[in-house]
Amino acid sequence: MKSLLKIIRRYSLTVGLIIFVILFCNVGIFIGITYIAERGVKEQVYGRDSMERAGKELCLTDAGVTISEKGLEILENTDFVWAMALDANGRAVWEWRLPNEIPRSYTLQDVSVFSRWYLKDYPVRTWKSGQWLLVFGCDKGKIARYDMIMSAEGFKLFPVYAKAAVFVNLAIIVVFIISFGFRFYLSLKPVAEGIDRLSVGEATDIPESGAMEELAKKLNLVSGKLKEQQKALAKRDEARTEWIAGVSHDIRTPLSLIVGYSDKLAEDENLSAENRKTAENMKRQSLVIRQLIADLNLTSKLAYQAQPLKKRICSPAAILRDCVAEVYNGQLERAGGAKNKTLDMLPDHTVEIAVKAEAESVRMTADEGLVRRALKNLIGNSIRHNKEGCHVTITLLVKETQICWRVEDTGRGIPETVVQNMDRQDSAVHIMGLRLASQIARAHGGELTFIRRSSGSYDVEFSAEREV
Amino acid sequence: MENYKYKILIVDDNAELVNLIAAILKEDGYRKVLTAGSMKEGMEIFRESRPDMAVLDIMLPDGDGFSMFAKMREESEIPILFLSAKDEDEDRLFGLGLGADDYITKPFLPKELLLRVRAVLKRTYHIKDEKKETVIRLGGHEVLPERAAVRFEGEETPLTAKELALLMKLSQNRGRIVTFDALCNAVWGDFYYGYENTLMVHIRHLREKLEDDPSHPKWILTARGLGYRLEKEQP
Numbered sequence: 122m123k124s125l126l127k128i129i130r131r132y133s134l135t136v137g138l139i140i141f142v143i144l145f146c147n148v149g150i151f152i153g154i155t156y157i158a159e160r161g162v163k164e165q166v167y168g169r170d171s172m173e174r175a176g177k178e179l180c181l182t183d184a185g186v187t188i189s190e191k192g193l194e195i196l197e198n199t200d201f202v203w204a205m206a207l208d209a210n211g212r213a214v215w216e217w218r219l220p221n222e223i224p225r226s227y228t229l230q231d232v233s234v235f236s237r238w239y240l241k242d243y244p245v246r247t248w249k250s251g252q253w254l255l256v257f258g259c260d261k262g263k264i265a266r267y268d269m270i271m272s273a274e275g276f277k278l279f280p281v282y283a284k285a286a287v288f289v290n291l292a293i294i295v296v297f298i299i300s301f302g303f304r305f306y307l308s309l310k311p312v313a314e315g316i317d318r319l320s321v322g323e324a325t326d327i328p329e330s331g332a333m334e335e336l337a338k339k340l341n342l343v344s345g346k347l348k349e350q351q352k353a354l355a356k357r358d359e360a361r362t363e364w365i366a367g368v369s370h371d372i373r374t375p376l377s378l379i380v381g382y383s384d385k386l387a388e389d390e391n392l393s394a395e396n397r398k399t400a401e402n403m404k405r406q407s408l409v410i411r412q413l414i415a416d417l418n419l420t421s422k423l424a425y426q427a428q429p430l431k432k433r434i435c436s437p438a439a440i441l442r443d444c445v446a447e448v449y450n451g452q453l454e455r456a457g458g459a460k461n462k463t464l465d466m467l468p469d470h471t472v473e474i475a476v477k478a479e480a481e482s483v484r485m486t487a488d489e490g491l492v493r494r495a496l497k498n499l500i501g502n503s504i505r506h507n508k509e510g511c512h513v514t515i516t517l518l519v520k521e522t523q524i525c526w527r528v529e530d531t532g533r534g535i536p537e538t539v540v541q542n543m544d545r546q547d548s549a550v551h552i553m554g555l556r557l558a559s560q561i562a563r564a565h566g567g568e569l570t571f572i573r574r575s576s577g578s579y580d581v582e583f584s585a586e587r588e589v
Numbered sequence: 590m591e592n593y594k595y596k597i598l599i600v601d602d603n604a605e606l607v608n609l610i611a612a613i614l615k616e617d618g619y620r621k622v623l624t625a626g627s628m629k630e631g632m633e634i635f636r637e638s639r640p641d642m643a644v645l646d647i648m649l650p651d652g653d654g655f656s657m658f659a660k661m662r663e664e665s666e667i668p669i670l671f672l673s674a675k676d677e678d679e680d681r682l683f684g685l686g687l688g689a690d691d692y693i694t695k696p697f698l699p700k701e702l703l704l705r706v707r708a709v710l711k712r713t714y715h716i717k718d719e720k721k722e723t724v725i726r727l728g729g730h731e732v733l734p735e736r737a738a739v740r741f742e743g744e745e746t747p748l749t750a751k752e753l754a755l756l757m758k759l760s761q762n763r764g765r766i767v768t769f770d771a772l773c774n775a776v777w778g779d780f781y782y783g784y785e786n787t788l789m790v791h792i793r794h795l796r797e798k799l800e801d802d803p804s805h806p807k808w809i810l811t812a813r814g815l816g817y818r819l820e821k822e823q824p
């Protein structure tokens with residue numbers, strides 16, 4: 122929905138911008154035209170200045186009214202096409218290039234009319250010079266004249282009217298923008314909502330009508346297709362998970378037999394020590410298969426979200442202690458317990474935990490069993506891959522919203538190839554334990570992070586959200 | 590062992606596994622082991638021979654272990670142990686609230702099976718003996734749980750309720766490390782945080798009552814950073 126509002130906002134903004142630009146252009150064009158028109162008038166000399174100067178060069182001689190050489194020169198330099206001087210009786214007493222069509226005598230009424238309008242289609246200007254009225258004719262094709270009259274009130278209010286007109290125009294446009302924008306918004310809204318739902322994987326059913334009919338139809342079609350695909354995918358995932366569960370179920374019974382038989386052989390006094398040891402190895406490997414089956418089952422369930430988290434409030438420190446205690450208890454059991462008075466005497470592998478006081482009080486919501494399994498996998502890795510012995514340190518770190526368990530050992534660490542192949546399903550590297558830990562971390566909103574040592578191998582950190 | 594007189598019925602559709610379990614039990618000393626390959630056969634033997642305990646597979650050819658369990662419970666209260674081939678059966682068993690006595694996931698170690706069978710039989714039929722057996726021996730010291738006391742050279746020292754609870758938890762897991770958290774949960778029903786010193790004080794008092802040299806304990810051993818461990822008796 123946010124994106125829809127953005128579209129509408131951008132649309133309104135664009136329209137506003139267009140109005141502004143057009144208005145601006147119009148003003149520009151108006152100013153330009155006025156300027157050009159003014160310049161045209163100015164370039165051609167029709168001004169009162171030249172009329173006044175020419176008037177001064179007229180004089181009354183014996184031969185009538187004449188103009189001096191200088192006066193003629195002034196007239197030549199103007200854009201007037203003809204000129205004449207009328208005396209008080211309306212008779213033309215002097216003329217310059219006066220066409221024949223122009224009458225040589227005028228009544229008072231005639232003068233009043235042509236002084237404001239045209240004289241035989243010539244726009245004319247008049248100038249009173251001494252006792253004469255000078256009449257100048259302008260080029261018909263070049264000059265237009267318009268006599269305007271308006272009330273003083275109207276003239277004063279002209280800017281106000283102009284502003285009001287602009288304002289009313291703007292208001293009409295804005296109202297249209299808003300109403301069109303709103304209608305646009307309303308018709309787009311169901312489509313946008315549909316897309317929103319699609320994006321989070323929900324089905325949409327948009328009413329197929331109005332301007333967006335085609336769009337809605339297509340979206341509904343896409344939604345239907347997606348739903349079908351989702352169903353097919355879920356079905357396939359479910360089938361795969363079930364298949365793995367079924368296979369692992371079927372393997373368990375024969376595996377029970379192998380474990381049982383090899384155990385029997387391992388205890389058989391009639392067999393040589395070597396054969397008994399072989400039987401013991403068979404049993405041990407069968408138990409490894411048991412663990413693998415359990416891991417495989419869990420990994421497939423986690424991958425297809427078929428394993429609901431059994432969330433409970435638990436203590437990260439307690440989980441860690443429990444995992445480490447189990448490692449030691451396993452060692453104690455194998456060593457026969459009684460011989461080892463203190464833990465420091467245990468051979469080969471030592472596991473140390475570092476829990477700061479503030480980490481001790483922290484609680485989290487998690488599937489305790491799964492987190493424990495992940496941590497056991499990580500500790501087990503350190504021990505299994507360092508047969509000659511090593512010291513494992515697990516540090517509990519409390520970050521803002523996350524809990525981290527960092528597992529470091531003095532052994533060889535996790536090799537580069539394993540880290541590189543973590544997310545590859547087809548890799549030949551045996552990393553089911555790590556992958557499972559990674560899946561569990563992700564199911565808890567965290568991740569498995571590898572920390573590079575100076576030697577090039579890696580330590581590992583398991584993180585989980587405090588509140589899943 | 591008294592346990593060996595009990596009649597045990599094993600029901601599983603895999604004949605080989607039934608035979609193997611029977612062999613394991615017989616080898617351990619159980620004299621009467623009955624076997625069946627289906628629910629129908631199992632019920633017949635159950636009605637005929639009245640076994641003292643049953644080991645049931647959950648997947649049977651003519652039904653499932655749960656319904657067989659229900660049928661058997663209608664007629665008898667004998668302990669029943671489930672054999673399950675699924676990971677999640679643990680949840681299903683407890684979820685169904687059937688009241689099975691125990692379960693064991695395939696594949697299992699023979700030793701594991703024997704321990705579970707023994708424990709279930711002991712719980713069901715030897716309640717009196719069990720009480721007698723709960724005397725905890727720590728060298729010259731004897732802990733008497735019913736009397737909440739320690740006996741040493743004929744003299745009895747009383748134990749507080751918390752001390753006894755701690756000792757019982759340790760003793761139930763004798764030889765194994767019990768984490769601080771498990772101890773606090775058992776004694777105070779709470780998380781460890783906040784009980785650090787209290788727990789230490791109680792352990793010190795226990796050592797004073799049980800150890801020859803409390804500062805060099807022989808029985809209640811510290812697993813640094815993890816918890817405590819009650820040492821097993823030397824053979």
